[in-house]
Amino acid sequence: MNEETTSTPARDDESALLRIRSTIRRWWRRGRSWLPDDDWLVVGWALGTKALLLVFGVASYQALEDEKVPFGWPWLEIWHQWDAVHFLRLAELGYSAADKFKAWFYPLYPWSVRFLNYLCGDFLGASFLVSGIALLFAVVILRRLAVFEWSPEIGRRTVFFFLIFPTAFYLHIGYTESLFLALALGSVFAARKERWWLAGVLGAFSWMTRANGIVLLPTLLVEAVHQWVVVRRWRWQWLWIGVVPAGFAVYLFLNWRVSGNPFAFLHLRRELFHMSFSWPWNGIADSFRNLRRHPNEAEIVGTQEIIFTTLGFVCTIASWLKFRPIYATWMTANWLLLVCVTFIESMPRYALTMFPIFFLFAFVSEKRFWSTIITVWSLLFLALFSSLFVRGWWVF
Numbered sequence: 399m400n401e402e403t404t405s406t407p408a409r410d411d412e413s414a415l416l417r418i419r420s421t422i423r424r425w426w427r428r429g430r431s432w433l434p435d436d437d438w439l440v441v442g443w444a445l446g447t448k449a450l451l452l453v454f455g456v457a458s459y460q461a462l463e464d465e466k467v468p469f470g471w472p473w474l475e476i477w478h479q480w481d482a483v484h485f486l487r488l489a490e491l492g493y494s495a496a497d498k499f500k501a502w503f504y505p506l507y508p509w510s511v512r513f514l515n516y517l518c519g520d521f522l523g524a525s526f527l528v529s530g531i532a533l534l535f536a537v538v539i540l541r542r543l544a545v546f547e548w549s550p551e552i553g554r555r556t557v558f559f560f561l562i563f564p565t566a567f568y569l570h571i572g573y574t575e576s577l578f579l580a581l582a583l584g585s586v587f588a589a590r591k592e593r594w595w596l597a598g599v600l601g602a603f604s605w606m607t608r609a610n611g612i613v614l615l616p617t618l619l620v621e622a623v624h625q626w627v628v629v630r631r632w633r634w635q636w637l638w639i640g641v642v643p644a645g646f647a648v649y650l651f652l653n654w655r656v657s658g659n660p661f662a663f664l665h666l667r668r669e670l671f672h673m674s675f676s677w678p679w680n681g682i683a684d685s686f687r688n689l690r691r692h693p694n695e696a697e698i699v700g701t702q703e704i705i706f707t708t709l710g711f712v713c714t715i716a717s718w719l720k721f722r723p724i725y726a727t728w729m730t731a732n733w734l735l736l737v738c739v740t741f742i743e744s745m746p747r748y749a750l751t752m753f754p755i756f757f758l759f760a761f762v763s764e765k766r767f768w769s770t771i772i773t774v775w776s777l778l779f780l781a782l783f784s785s786l787f788v789r790g791w792w793v794f
Contacts, residue, residue, distance in 0.1 A: 433538070436550055440537040440557045447561045448530065448570045451784060455567075458785040474522055476788045482525065482572035485511065490521050493656045501656040502666045504649055506606040507574045525572035532576035533569050537561070539583040544757060546590060547722070555760035559772060563756070564779035565747045565794060567787065575750050578608040583753065585614055585642075586724065589621045598638030605645030610751060613731040614642050621724040676740045682707060684741040698793065699743075706746040707737060713755045720761070725754040746783070747794040 430438065452474075456467045459476050467476060478486070484499060488508035493501050507528065514524035537557050544553035560566065568575045581604040588596035597618055605611025622636040650660040659665070667673055685707065688700035710733045717726040732752050736745055749755065763769035787793045 436541060436545075436554065437538050439554070440541050441534050443557065443561055444533050444537045447566070448533075451567055451570055454781070455784060455788045458781075459788045462785065463789060471520075471522065474526055477567075477571040478522060479787060479790055480792070485572055485574070486521050486525055489515065489525070493652060495656050498670065500662060500666060501649070501653045502663055502670070504574070504605075504607055504609065505652055506603060506645075507577050510577065511572075522572070526570070529570060529572060529576040532580040535580040536569070536576055536583055539580065539587050540753060540756070543583060543587045543590070544760065546587070547757075552757070552760045555763055556756045559759040559763070559776065560750075560753070560756045562773065562776040562780060563750060564776055564783055565750055566776075566780060567784040568747055568750065574607055575747070578604060578611070579751060579753065581607060582611070582614060582751065586617065586621075586728070589618050589724065592625070592635070594622075594633075594635035594638040598641035601639070601642035602645035605642060606648050607645075608751075610732055610735055610748075611642070611645055613728060613735065615639070616731050617724055617728045618642065620727040621722075624723055671743075673739050673741065673743070675738055678734065678737040681737050681739045681742040702794075703742050703745050706749050707742060709755070710736070710745065710749055710752055713752065713758050716758055717754050721754060721757065725757070728752070729754050744794040 433441070455476055456473055459465065459467055467473060481503075484503060485508050488503060488505075489511035493505075510528045511521060511524045514527050515521050518524050518527060537560070540560060541553040541557050544556040561569075569579075570576075581600050585597045585600035585604055588594070588600060601611065601614040601618060604614055618639045622633075622639065625636075626632070649663075653662045654660040656662070682704075685700055685703045688703070689696050691700060710729070714726070714729040714733050717729045729752055732748070736742065736748050759772055763772055783793045
């Protein structure tokens with residue numbers, strides 16, 4: 399009698415498992431081919447940092463507040479604080495003349511959240527998705543920009559210090575930092591690659607996201623002049639820089655539609671925040687006066703504002719000595735925009751957008767001593783600031 403040649407259930411299961419593994423490996427190879435390995439590395443760092451911050455935020459909140467945070471959406475809700483609340487309200491309800499903020503906030507971020515809400519069906523989740531997706535673009539562009547200028551090692555270290563910066567948690571939550579940086583970095587990188595149409599378009603979207611998108615005007619102009627000095631030849635593509643103010647034009651139109659005055663945001667700035675343009679030493683002097691407040695306020699709006707203002711100033715000077723003028727111009731104009739006010743506010747958070755700081759960190763960290771100092775300082779204060787933030791405290 400011949401042996402049966404039909405397959406057994408065990409063999410069928412094993413064969414199916416092998417086919418699944420083969421399919422997974424094939425898709426994995428295809429996915430890896432989309433980006434270089436170093437890009438996947440920094441994407442992994444960004445996703446891993448996001449996961450660790452979510453877990454740390456819950457642990458910190460539960461330990462300090464003695465209150466349980468159930469798994470799921472509440473893990474995101476504890477990060478839904480301060481400006482994130484206003485951005486989400488704008489995404490849900492739109493701009494309104496009845497709102498005390500009217501058209502104070504720039505529109506691209508809330509509009510992006512509204513768009514993604516149609517896909518995921520939840521505004522809070524959409525706000526985290528917008529920031530998360532933008533962050534992945536930001537770290538890839540930042541790394542490639544550093545590699546273009548220097549080396550892969552500088553690129554990796556730049557992204558590392560960017561992701562552990564003391565206020566880096568803002569990159570992961572419902573704030574504009576990630577979206578703005580992805581667009582601004584893309585504009586600068588496009589200019590360096592001489593793709594001026596893309597630099598202009600991304601610059602316009604940057605200015606539609608944050609007020610300091612205006613800094614891209616002098617930044618891109620300086621790069622165009624630098625290229626002209628090198629090649630001594632006019633390129634009509636530089637005219638794409640003129641597209642950048644289109645983003646601000648959208649914001650002015652929004653102010654006019656909501657309040658009847660395209661420059662209503664200037665009045666709102668004085669009315670809501672009692673802030674106006676001033677000489678830089680006035681804002682810096684106010685930060686020193688804040689040292690006389692109660693200890694918690696003195697630390698946040700006094701000591702930390704002074705530390706990060708000083709960091710920005712030192713790195714601005716260093717940028718002129720070490721980097722191409724495009725980066726020094728970006729640092730200088732951003733720093734001046736932030737300190738030329740009656741009082742300095744949120745400098746530690748806004749320092750995230752002064753990305754040449756992380757280039758400098760990457761170079762300084764070639765010395766093991768400074769690498770350790772910067773890393774420990776970053777991680778300690780990232781933990782401190784994020785712990786305070788999830789509890790609803792004002793942290794820049």
